[in-house]
Amino acid sequence: MIVTGKGGVGKTTVAVALGLRAAAVGKRTIVCEVASQENASRIFEHTVVGFHEVEMEENLWSISIDPDESMREYVLLQLKVRAMRDMLFRSRIFNYLAAATPGLKELVTIGKIWELAQLDRKVKSGRKYDLVIVDAPATGHGVGFLQTPRTFASIARVGPIHSQAKTLDRFITDHEHTGTAIVALPEEMPVNESAALEHDLREEVGVAVDRVYLNGLYPERFSKPEAERLAGLAEREDDALRAAARAALSEHGRARSQRAQLARLRRRVQAPVKTLPFLFEPELGVEAARRLSRRLA
Amino acid sequence: MPTLHETLEGKSICICAGSGGVGKTTTSAAIATGMACRGLKVCVLTIDPAKRLADSLGLEELDNTARRVDPQLFEQHGLEMDGELWAMMLDPKQTFDELIARQAPDEESRDRVLENRIYQQISSALAGSQEYMAMEKLFELHTEGDFDLLVLDTPPTRNALDFLDAPKRLTQFIEGKSLRMFMKPTGLAAKVAGRGASVALGIFKRIVGFDLIADLAEFFNAFSGMVDGFQARAKRVNKLLADPSTCFLVVCGPQGEPIDEAVYFHRKLVEAKLPFGGVIVNKVHYPAECLRTDVEDLPAVLAEKLDDADLAQRVAANFSDYQALAERDARNIDHLASELRTKGVIRVPFLDEDVHDLAGLAEINRYLFATGEERVAMAAGRA
Numbered sequence A: 001m002i003v004t005g006k007g008g009v010g011k012t013t014v015a016v017a018l019g020l021r022a023a024a025v026g027k028r029t030i031v032c033e034v035a036s037q038e039n040a041s042r043i044f045e046h047t048v049v050g051f052h053e054v055e056m057e058e059n060l061w062s063i064s065i066d067p068d069e070s071m072r073e074y075v076l077l078q079l080k081v082r083a084m085r086d087m088l089f090r091s092r093i094f095n096y097l098a099a100a101t102p103g104l105k106e107l108v109t110i111g112k113i114w115e116l117a118q119l120d121r122k123v124k125s126g127r128k129y130d131l132v133i134v135d136a137p138a139t140g141h142g143v144g145f146l147q148t149p150r151t152f153a154s155i156a157r158v159g160p161i162h163s164q165a166k167t168l169d170r171f172i173t174d175h176e177h178t179g180t181a182i183v184a185l186p187e188e189m190p191v192n193e194s195a196a197l198e199h200d201l202r203e204e205v206g207v208a209v210d211r212v213y214l215n216g217l218y219p220e221r222f223s224k225p226e227a228e229r230l231a232g233l234a235e236r237e238d239d240a241l242r243a244a245a246r247a248a249l250s251e252h253g254r255a256r257s258q259r260a261q262l263a264r265l266r267r268r269v270q271a272p273v274k275t276l277p278f279l280f281e282p283e284l285g286v287e288a289a290r291r292l293s294r295r296l297a
Numbered sequence B: 001m002p003t004l005h006e007t008l009e010g011k012s013i014c015i016c017a018g019s020g021g022v023g024k025t026t027t028s029a030a031i032a033t034g035m036a037c038r039g040l041k042v043c044v045l046t047i048d049p050a051k052r053l054a055d056s057l058g059l060e061e062l063d064n065t066a067r068r069v070d071p072q073l074f075e076q077h078g079l080e081m082d083g084e085l086w087a088m089m090l091d092p093k094q095t096f097d098e099l100i101a102r103q104a105p106d107e108e109s110r111d112r113v114l115e116n117r118i119y120q121q122i123s124s125a126l127a128g129s130q131e132y133m134a135m136e137k138l139f140e141l142h143t144e145g146d147f148d149l150l151v152l153d154t155p156p157t158r159n160a161l162d163f164l165d166a167p168k169r170l171t172q173f174i175e176g177k178s179l180r181m182f183m184k185p186t187g188l189a190a191k192v193a194g195r196g197a198s199v200a201l202g203i204f205k206r207i208v209g210f211d212l213i214a215d216l217a218e219f220f221n222a223f224s225g226m227v228d229g230f231q232a233r234a235k236r237v238n239k240l241l242a243d244p245s246t247c248f249l250v251v252c253g254p255q256g257e258p259i260d261e262a263v264y265f266h267r268k269l270v271e272a273k274l275p276f277g278g279v280i281v282n283k284v285h286y287p288a289e290c291l292r293t294d295v296e297d298l299p300a301v302l303a304e305k306l307d308d309a310d311l312a313q314r315v316a317a318n319f320s321d322y323q324a325l326a327e328r329d330a331r332n333i334d335h336l337a338s339e340l341r342t343k344g345v346i347r348v349p350f351l352d353e354d355v356h357d358l359a360g361l362a363e364i365n366r367y368l369f370a371t372g373e374e375r376v377a378m379a380a381g382r383a
Helices: A011-024 A039-043 A067-078 A082-090 A092-100 A104-117 A141-155 A160-172 A188-205 A224-236 A239-268 A286-295 B004-008 B024-037 B052-057 B071-075 B092-103 B107-115 B117-125 B129-144 B162-175 B177-183 B188-193 B195-208 B210-242 B256-271 B298-306 B309-340 B358-368 B372-379
Strands: A002-004 A029-033 A054-057 A060-064 A131-135 A180-184 A209-217 A273-277 B013-017 B041-046 B084-089 B149-153 B246-252 B276-284 B345-349
Touching (some): A011 A131, A011 A286, A029 A039, A029 A104, A067 A082, A180 A188, A209 A239, A224 B309, A239 A273, B013 B024, B013 B129, B024 B041, B024 B246, B024 B276, B129 B210, B256 B309, B276 B309, B298 B309, B358 B372
Parallel strands (some): A002 A180, A029 A131, B013 B149
């Protein structure tokens, strides 16, 4: 399950909530980050996990996929002769080529995700996972990221990279086993972008879009007649009463405009939309993610 | 603290930087609008596949040429445009092609590069190429000198710092000195490098595929005549960024994570000796001027006034929630101000209406260019 969306919409929180949900129903799950951000470990208040499969809770693991480490691991798996590997890693030209070849970092990152999803793990003593959740790069970069295998398969026309890139492309576009979720916010531009993203994911990448999560939806605390009464209060009163009434009116206004955006989103995307509530708390930690995860049932 | 107008006085370039999703595009557009209202000829540039700038300026389409925004659009929203507002959305691929055409010594080498498959990939896909092209266009417009002020909305990268390294990374890549040396393993270079390198190259070829290596070699050969030109240009771009007439504004949101990124970004700017101008925090929950604790038992007082205990409870609960967010924002912004050793944090409130049109832009503009006291008064509904 690949979690996508523009920056700042709460992709990591949703990815972790999905992970908690899957783990709670007994699925062995791993949440992967791809841009060495360590946002997931931050939510768990865990120290940096790095390129290791670290257990966060029962049935739930986390890893931060570093492209250099993935490249190293890939070469290790490819070359069985130790002397050859050591020479390769020491070689400046190899490091240079690995850094300079466009898209190679993205490719080996997707390669690692594929490896994690295999029941027959390539990595020695690798655990078997029922579900691999990917916290993907932000929109724009996200589509390019998922397209890397296909691009690579066409640049490298023959050879081992060509066939591996093809395998990865089939893996990404396998609608039965691989899907994406888009995280959106109930605002005008994020809704537009989510609709465009869904289109690109379906048409350009060819990946399945299973669900759109509308994150941060305000509760509808006040009805329209109540809001009118509160507007009167905000005009008549002073001090805390006025401030409280104004806060209620703000909430009412936002909740209403968000409902309009929810309706627009539902009209504009094909995938089913699931809403997630705005959480009124200063910092979103693991308990907040757990509460969201219960809404995903 | 100086107002934004004073900060930008005499500047010819303003770069808005920050992580994705913090309202950079809207902020850039509002800054450009504000300075155009104050009599300058301003151009706002963005690289944005989502066409957000076009959306927020009410334009149908933006392409690689600067387009003037109709001043009448703003008059409807109470903004009088004494100067001129122009907008440009960059197509990184087209910018890159233009740059190649300019740098190539002759038509043949130009076409060799433009037709190379590796080039076609990197010109749109190589990490940093978008950022580099933004800098490139900025430099070009600055050199042409048609505008008083250029406002750059930096690309929505996950890491706000990518664009600082972009010129360096790209020239290093194009330079490809070591690679070109090894591609022809018959010359003196091969003798110097020794057998190890050619074996390493052999293994790399086996992993990656020979034709990819051949394409890379062709790419670097095609580029060989342009390396010096690229380097010289990158140097001039870097000099322009460090010039005192350039101003970097850091844009962020009030939550912990964006604040941490802003602190990190500011540190990098200082390390790189780039001119930092100020920080803008968007979507801030302003604290109410009177707190819940000012009235003893607010729910009871509300219940009496509203004659509805249930509604009173909900109003009070909502007020508490809102206050908690306002307190969090205030804490985070205090932390930001102390890390940056500045009092000049521009706080733009979380407006009741979602900002996506010119009316919203005009509203943001009022906050951006106000003094701190004026902002507090506006947020409290007193101005």
